[in-house]
Amino acid sequence: MAKQYETVIGLEVHVELATKTKIFCGCSTRFGGAVNSHTCPVCTGMPGALPVLNKKVVEYAIALGNATNCQISRYCRFDRKNYFYPDNPQNYQISQLYMPICTNGSVDIETSNGATTIRIHEMHMEEDAGKLIHEDSDESSLVDYNRSGVPLIEIVSEPDMRTADEVIAYLEKIRMICQYLGVSDCKLQEGSMRADVNLSVREVGSQALGTRTEMKNLNSFRAIQHAIEGECKRQIELIESGEQVIQETRRWDDNKLTSFAMRSKEDAKDYRYFPEPDLPPILISDQWIEEIKASEPEFQPEKCARYKAQYGLSDYDANILTQNRHMADMFEETAKLCGNPKKAANWFMGEVLRTLKEKAMDPEQLTFSPKNLAAIIKAMDEGKINQGNAQKVFAEVFTSDIEPLKxxxxxxxxxxxxxxxxxxxxxxxxxxxxxxxxxxxxxxDRAFGFLVGQVMKKMKGKGDPVKVNEVLRGKL
Amino acid sequence: MEILEMTALELAQNIKSGQLTVREAVSAYINHAKNTDKKLNAFLTLMDVNDEKLNKRIDEVQQGISSGKYNGSLAGVPIAIKDNICTKGIRTTCGSRMLENFLPTYDAYVVKRLEEAGMIIIGKTNMDEFGMGSTTETSVFGATKNPWNNEHVPGGSSGGTCAAVAAGLVPLALGSDTGGSIRQPAAFCGVTGLKPTYGRVSRSGLIAYASSLDQIGPVGKNMADCAALYEIIAGYDSMDSTSINRQVESINCGDAALDGQMYVDKNLRGKTIGIPMEYLAEGTDEEVKSSILKAASLMEEAGATVEYFNLKMTDYAIPAYYIIACAEASSNLERFDGVKYGYRSEDAKGLHDMYKKSRTEGFGEEVKRRILLGSFVLSAGYYDAYYLKALKVKRLIKEEFDEAFKKYDAIMGPVAPTTAPKLGASLSTPLKMYLSDIYTVAVNLCGLPAISVPCGMDSKGLPIGMQLIGDSFDENKIVSMAAAYECMRGDYPCAYDNNGNAGIQNNQEGGCEYNG
Known part of the structure; x- marks a missing residue:
């Protein structure tokens, strides 16, 4: 009988924080922008420049720690991680190793296999690196430091996940919490959320962990799913053929649906971590933690319950609408402005989600003004527009946020x-x-319908159908 | 009085009263430096008297003094800056090939403070490469000579700064002190230097050697000049997270010379001074020892109590210092990689080859030695045994000093076990050079303020320095005590004559007569 295998997965998730300025200097964190335009002596590693910690980063880390049931360290510190690479202007990254800000947390997830708890080992604050630009025409590479020093939080889970579904559910949960807190927009494609997957397999029933590999370069949920399936298969095949899994870092190529070894444990780098002498330790008071707790938003479960009670939405609708805080906020605003929560919910569940899917967009990317959708709903209520045209107008609202009546x-x-x-x-x-x-x-009878159609045609579809019926019947 | 003979405060007073113009003062120093420095090599960059920017600045300062914009005690005074402090658009080399052509894009915090005080930067001074050395011989631009005897080193790493002041090339200068780099060359050159409490002076724009130990400080002809410059540069800077937000009290030792006996009475009578037995132990020159003891008895005469005590951890300060300093340096110097600025090897192929060749060619031997040492002690498997242990030793040393400051107002001893060695004598035996830092490094490990003040001369005519160490933030106290001591000691001879000839012979053996 063939052996049964179990996959064991732990995740290292990097979340780019949505602070206005970088973690150790006053430069903008805005995505895009001309190359090296958001830089200063600090984030380009000029001699003599010193880091100054952005307080907001600590507050976001504490908020995220609170929301994931972590213990918040009352005393923590930054460490230097030393390695040479041109995207890293100082050739060391300011990170946390010895005393991370949050430890021992957990989040609950749900998949088709039921509910489970994923433990969080630790969370730490660190700075992002710049970006290398390779131009084929030239032998040299260029570097853009706009992203250098953008704050990151790394969330390290325990190896508590067993399936790709659980991994996706865990990531979605982390993303939802971050978005609710407003600490990050968590866009995988733009790199504001990145996940490294640590994966090993073992025989079902075995307590010992197998040798793990770490997979990098996973920039979509799809790629993560593929990588987990691919790596799981690769490791089982190795074991089945009597070979050893080597502890190494692998790079997933989602186009070729295969992974490549980047470096093995033997040539793993010695990062020579030591306490960052340019930054004093961070003291976190109970009061500070309480203040951050006090300003916590309404989280998804409470919001979902409220939508059901307050707006009479179904379980399903309330749950979907609250998956993304930005979308939930837009729904509520629309409901308030049009005075009809049910209709507003229907628009979001219908046209809004459909359009998002059609355009392969994230709810976070919704930019239209709720007042414009509310105006469409009102116009329909007042018989100023029919369903078909309303959808046409909404398409314009969605893309260009036009004023519907105009x-x-x-x-x-x-x-x-x-x-x-x-x-x-x-x-x-x-x-x-x-x-x-x-x-x-x-x-x-069919003749009446034909005549109505002719009238509507003549009126280019703009005739009020009720009135048209009324007049036509009268004249006949 | 000749311009070059004035103290910085006297010079500023003469400018303020209109006896002298800023241009006269600056020109006198630059012209003197231009000639004399050919022998000394104290300056790596010296402004030209005809430089357009300099002359604009001179006019601006002159007007500012008349209008009251610059009303500080050192307005109009020329100053030199150690070449590891960033000056926007002025070459800042750290004495290294790596930064031979480096033009900083911003001014260090202290440079901004000097500008605001109406001081005029006339040049950048030589130093051991990245501050790593005790002789200024590791500078890629050649050693600086001791103004008292050109066959001897000026000490280091702020050798250029101290030699420039000693030779009268500039009335005041800034140095930096990581393990004695202000105090030891000040002692070797017969000038006065102050290493402030860690965190007193912003390190923003100071090119780091060892971040937890580095501190910028003044070097001058006497204590009063140093105190005046210290007041300008000290204070909180939000750009340096290790900068301390604490009031900098005004230190009025400018009156020491006027008040004489009263000043001595006020600042030495009733004070307790501890001398660590270990600071007079074997290995310290007899001449240095007797000079220190003479200074101690002079202060006793003035009513201070002098006691001997033990600093048992003294021997451990050197290994702890070199482990911590090198560990931090190995990381701090990683940014010099040929990618963004600084030296890049020309025949490198590929990224790693560029790193290797640029750093191999761009750094000197001593720097590479310390990078290796530091990388080693931080490596996996050695971190606990070396780096963490060194941090524990540092804490024990601090506890010993804390204990001592419960009893003493100040701790006194020599700055260095010997006077300035001959050129070339130290480089061949780096360990011996490291050991000569024995009396200075503990101060940096503990973040304490300390002063080097000339207290005598050996039979070869080389200066001897006395060190006065204070408790954290006690700059005021030790500066006043040192100024009172100066009063009793009398004027210390100059290392130059009016023609700018260095190496004046004199017969004083140190401990000048009290002539107050």
Whole structure:
């Protein structure tokens, strides 16, 4: 009988914090921007420049620690991690090894296999590196330090995950918590959330852990899923064929759906960590922690419960709408402005989510103004626009955040309820379709529908259907 | 009085009263330095008297003094700066090939303070490469000579700074002290130097050797000049996280010369001074020892109590210092990689080869030795045995000093076991050079303030320095005590004559007569 294997997975997740300025200097953290435009002597490693800690980073770390049931260290410190690479201007990264800010936390996740708890070993603060630019035409490489010094929090889990589904659920949970706290937008594609997967396999029932590998370069949930499946298969095949799994770092290539060894444990670097002498230890008072707790937002479970109670939403709708805080906030604003929470919920569950999916966008990227969606909902309520046109207008709102009423007028999408205009169109249709009118009078029901269609056509779909019916029936 | 003979405070007073113009003062020093420094090599960069920027600055300062914008005690005074302190647009080399052509993009905090005080930077001074050395011989730009005897070293690493002041090339200068780098060359050159409490003076813009030990401080002809400069550069800077937000009290020792006996009485009578037995142990020159004892008895005469006590950890200070300093240096100097600025090897192929060749060619022997030492003690498997142990030793040393300061106002002893060695005598035996730092490094490990003040001369005519160590933030106390001592000691001879000839012969054996 073939052996049964179990996969054991631990994650190192890097989350880029949404602070306005970098962790050790006043430069902007804004994504994009001209090469090396968000730099100063500190984040380019100029001689004599010294780091000054951004207090917001500590506050975000504490908030994240609180939300993941971590113990918050009352005394912590930064350490230097020494390694040479041009994206790292000082050739050491300021990080935390010996005394991280948060330890011993946990988050609960749910998958189709049920609920489970993933323990968090520790969380620490560190600085991001710059970006190398390789130009094919040239023998040299260039470096952009805009990202150098952007604050990161690294969340190290215990090896508590067993499936790719659990990994995805864990990442989604971390992302949701970060987004709710506003500490990070957690975009995998832009690199503001990065995950390294530590994976080993062992026979079911075995207590000892197998030899693990670390997989890097995973920049989508899909890639993570593929990498876990691929690496799991690779390790089992090695064991089955009597070979050893080597402890090493591997790079996943999601195009080729395969991984490559980057470096083995033997040539693992000695980072020569030691306490950062340029930064004094950080003292965290109970009061500070309490203040941060006090300003915590309403988290997803509470928000979900409130939506059900306050707006009468279904379990399903409330849960979906609250998965992303930004979207939840937009929904609430829309509901308030249009005065119809149910209809607002339907729009989000329908058009908004559909459009996001169609454009492969994240809810975090929603940029339209809730007042504009509310205006569409109101216009429908007031019979100013039909469903089909409302969707057209919303598509414009979604992409360009246009003002619906103005747009409807300019593009002739406003419904015509002016009796004069409708009567004129009806008269014309009746005159042009005398045989159909006869059919109607001979009791053919379909004839009425045809005439309505003709009137609407004449009015380019803008006639108020109720009024059109009324006038037509009267004239007939 | 000749310009070159004035103290910095006297010079500033003469400028303020209109007896002298800023241009006259600056020109006198630059012209003197231009000639004399050919022999000494104290300056790595010396401004030209015709330099446009310099002359604009001179005019601006002159106007500022008239308008009251610059009303400080040193306005208009020329100053030189050690070449590890960043000066925007002025070459800052650290005495290294690595930074031979490096132009900083910003000014160090202290440089901004000097500018605000209306002082005029006339040049950058030579130093041991990245501060690593005790003789200024590891500078890639050649050794600086001792103004008292050109066959001897000026000490280091602030050798250029101290030699420049001693030879009258500049009235005041800034040095930096990581393990004695202000005090020891000040002692060897017969000038006065102050190493402030760690955190008193911002390190922002100081190119780091060992971050937890480095501190910028003044070097001058006497205590009063140093105190005036210290007041300008000390204070909180939000750009340095290790800078301490604490009031810097004004130290009024400018009156020492005027008040005489009263000043001595006020600042020495009733004070207790401890001399560590270990600081007079074997290995310390007899001439140095007797000079220190003479200074001690002079202070006793003035009513101070002098006691001997034990600093049992003294022998451990050197290994602890070299482990901690080298560990930090190995990391601090990683940024010099040929990628962003500084020296890049020309025949390198690929990234790693560029790193290797640039650093091999760009750094000198002593720097590479310390990088290796530091990398070793931080390596996996050695970290606990060396680095962590050194930190424990540092704490024990600090406890010993804390204990001593419960009893003493100040701790006194020699700055160095010998006077300035001959050029070339130290480099061949680095260990011997390291051991000569025995009386200075503990002060840095503990972050304490300390002063080097000339107290005599050996039979070869080389200066001897007395060290006065204070408790943290007691700059005021030790500076006043040292100024009172100066009063009793009398004027210390100059290492130059009015023609700028270095190496004046004199017969004084130290401990000049009290002439107050």
């Amino acid at each position: 747009y409807m007028e300019e593009n002739g999408l406003m419904m015509v309820s002016d009796t004069g205009a409708i009567e004129k169109a009806v008269d014309e249709v009746l005159a042009e379709n005398t045989s159909v009118v006869d059919d109607y009078h001979n009791g053919k």
